[in-house]
Amino acid sequence: xxxxxxxxxxxxxxxxxxxxxxxxxxxxxxPITRPERLYEASRxxxxxxxxxxxxxVLLATGEALADVEPLSTPYREFPxxxxxxxxxxxxxxxxxVIQSFTLIHDDxxxxxxxxxxxPAVHKAYDLETAILAGDTLYSKAFEIMLETxxxxxxxxxxxxxxxxxxxxxxxGQSLDVSFESREDVTPEEYLEMVEQKTAVLYAAxxxxxxxxxxxxxxxxxxxxxxGLDVGRAFQIQDDVLDLTVPSEKLGKxxxxxxxxxxxxxxxxxxxxxxxxxxxxxxxxxVDAVTEAEIDDAVATxxxxxxxxxxxxxxxxLVDRGKNRLEVLxxxxxxxxxxxxxxxxxxxxx
Amino acid sequence: xxxxxxxxxxxxxxxxxxxxxxxxxxxxxxPITRPERLYEASRxxxxxxxxxxxxxVLLATGEALADVEPLSTPYREFPxxxxxxxxxxxxxxxxxVIQSFTLIHDDxxxxxxxxxxxPAVHKAYDLETAILAGDTLYSKAFEIMLETxxxxxxxxxxxxxxxxxxxxxxxGQSLDVSFESREDVTPEEYLEMVEQKTAVLYAAxxxxxxxxxxxxxxxxxxxxxxGLDVGRAFQIQDDVLDLTVPSEKLGKxxxxxxxxxxxxxxxxxxxxxxxxxxxxxxxxxVDAVTEAEIDDAVATxxxxxxxxxxxxxxxxLVDRGKNRLEVLxxxxxxxxxxxxxxxxxxxxx
Numbered sequence: 136x137x138x139x140x141x142x143x144x145x146x147x148x149x150x151x152x153x154x155x156x157x158x159x160x161x162x163x164x165x166p167i168t169r170p171e172r173l174y175e176a177s178r179x180x181x182x183x184x185x186x187x188x189x190x191x192v193l194l195a196t197g198e199a200l201a202d203v204e205p206l207s208t209p210y211r212e213f214p215x216x217x218x219x220x221x222x223x224x225x226x227x228x229x230x231x232v233i234q235s236f237t238l239i240h241d242d243x244x245x246x247x248x249x250x251x252x253x254p255a256v257h258k259a260y261d262l263e264t265a266i267l268a269g270d271t272l273y274s275k276a277f278e279i280m281l282e283t284x285x286x287x288x289x290x291x292x293x294x295x296x297x298x299x300x301x302x303x304x305x306x307g308q309s310l311d312v313s314f315e316s317r318e319d320v321t322p323e324e325y326l327e328m329v330e331q332k333t334a335v336l337y338a339a340x341x342x343x344x345x346x347x348x349x350x351x352x353x354x355x356x357x358x359x360x361x362g363l364d365v366g367r368a369f370q371i372q373d374d375v376l377d378l379t380v381p382s383e384k385l386g387k388x389x390x391x392x393x394x395x396x397x398x399x400x401x402x403x404x405x406x407x408x409x410x411x412x413x414x415x416x417x418x419x420x421v422d423a424v425t426e427a428e429i430d431d432a433v434a435t436x437x438x439x440x441x442x443x444x445x446x447x448x449x450x451x452l453v454d455r456g457k458n459r460l461e462v463l464x465x466x467x468x469x470x471x472x473x474x475x476x477x478x479x480x481x482x483x484x
Numbered sequence: 485x486x487x488x489x490x491x492x493x494x495x496x497x498x499x500x501x502x503x504x505x506x507x508x509x510x511x512x513x514x515p516i517t518r519p520e521r522l523y524e525a526s527r528x529x530x531x532x533x534x535x536x537x538x539x540x541v542l543l544a545t546g547e548a549l550a551d552v553e554p555l556s557t558p559y560r561e562f563p564x565x566x567x568x569x570x571x572x573x574x575x576x577x578x579x580x581v582i583q584s585f586t587l588i589h590d591d592x593x594x595x596x597x598x599x600x601x602x603p604a605v606h607k608a609y610d611l612e613t614a615i616l617a618g619d620t621l622y623s624k625a626f627e628i629m630l631e632t633x634x635x636x637x638x639x640x641x642x643x644x645x646x647x648x649x650x651x652x653x654x655x656g657q658s659l660d661v662s663f664e665s666r667e668d669v670t671p672e673e674y675l676e677m678v679e680q681k682t683a684v685l686y687a688a689x690x691x692x693x694x695x696x697x698x699x700x701x702x703x704x705x706x707x708x709x710x711g712l713d714v715g716r717a718f719q720i721q722d723d724v725l726d727l728t729v730p731s732e733k734l735g736k737x738x739x740x741x742x743x744x745x746x747x748x749x750x751x752x753x754x755x756x757x758x759x760x761x762x763x764x765x766x767x768x769x770v771d772a773v774t775e776a777e778i779d780d781a782v783a784t785x786x787x788x789x790x791x792x793x794x795x796x797x798x799x800x801l802v803d804r805g806k807n808r809l810e811v812l813x814x815x816x817x818x819x820x821x822x823x824x825x826x827x828x829x830x831x832x833x
Contacts, residue, residue: 263592266592286636287639295630298627299627300623
């Protein structure tokens, strides 16, 4: 049995190896062309970093399906299950481009100033450019997904997944905004929102290689389910980390979700337990809140069992997601996907 | 020879007949589902009206290619050139949905308050909802285009055109914004911007039925060219109308482009003729400008030959576009497409 620390190290190493390749592919798929300012703004957040977890899931799932040694096979000419090849890297970049588009628009909607340690695009540039940069990435993601060289039936299915994913992300974001003015959100509703806003892109990342490589529908569905499960767990863990990781490490004020009255699985559970969530923190200004206030709030949420409820829920989802990987051949890449699932809820930030 | 008046009447009647069918199809393709507020905002501008010129071009091009009597054949089960059927109406709605998405985001970028006689979406709702409504329409347009029932090769080509079109619209909008701070824009640059921002969606509207019905590539290309030509002419005519149509009829202040220092083919030409375009109108506030000021400005632009330059350019483009329709069978629907081309530059508003 691997320890969480050894697992985290292995996952970060595997992610890092693929990240380098993804980082090389991004400017190839999305060169800075005329009008330069638009493409610079479109690339700004992509170039600012990011773990590339979703592309890693996509590439590793492809390796598991093709039953090849990790990193042994060129992603740009990746073998399908029918002895043709597809550009799996293009699909991986497409998913990351969608992620980047949603972050740019979300930062406008939430009026967040910082992202990945740099100013948000609408701060570094302006509102107009940020809207347009997101819109450009949106269509570029489709253009890139159209260039994998997969046969037309599979390309159509891949684009269908991509378009559906984008629609659901918008629906999830809309639900998330509507939750801010509601006090009766149930855990089920919260998890549905998280599924749409966050998990569908993990689901697409795991299902797309199966579609492009020509796996059967059961495999596509199982991998999609894996992504939905671990993607929801990822978001729940994000909610936990917001309360438990020191501000310096988090890169933003700890407890900012509480201060800004954002719903999380933790607050939704606590409210059901009779906790007066709105009164946990007095201020709605993240710059005014004290560490002591956050400590008290966290203690209350621990007493109500809400943090362990969230931890348990995330663990259940990860275990369920891992079970779905039974459809894959037993190989090193599948092992990595199992480790990624654990990592998503064991990571420190 | 038909008079412009008779032509306008015929075109508006033909557009009106198809508009009714398009208006019925929009709620079918884009029902108000959960989250309701998001879908209501997404439908708001579509439901507020619009001529449906682009869907009309798409449907009529399909009729011309299939060589059927206009309005004789159900658009939902439209015959291809290979005795299968496709849902041509879905493609028409997809194009209109793209148009609507770009208007919603453009209105935010330009901070325009009104559109089609109703408040812009970001005014009727709020900035967040308007961004998200546009993003939702974006992916919905792809989802709808995926549902025409065309064979996969053609669907892939159709989606390629759609994605490219969206990218170019973003590029064109970005150029348009950048022109506002430049005084050395050439007519060629202006026309390139208009091609990207406006004409490509007309081009897609004319080319998509050829792709979906399985016409040869020469036909697809010729029809795309028709759309590019008449689409540019349409925008030039919009620029002329902004100066020449009374404010009451225009639905906004006449000369607002001049007041807001927006580049048009007219101002770009005038500047080349030595006209001090920035001084034509003193104010930059559309509510403060007088009709007399606009009259003087228009007189100056007439003296410099800039308005007739724009009129001539639009006429040239329309004639070129009409010539491209030689690829179509000689039938009633082709006649309508010829009339639409003339109408785009003869229309009074």
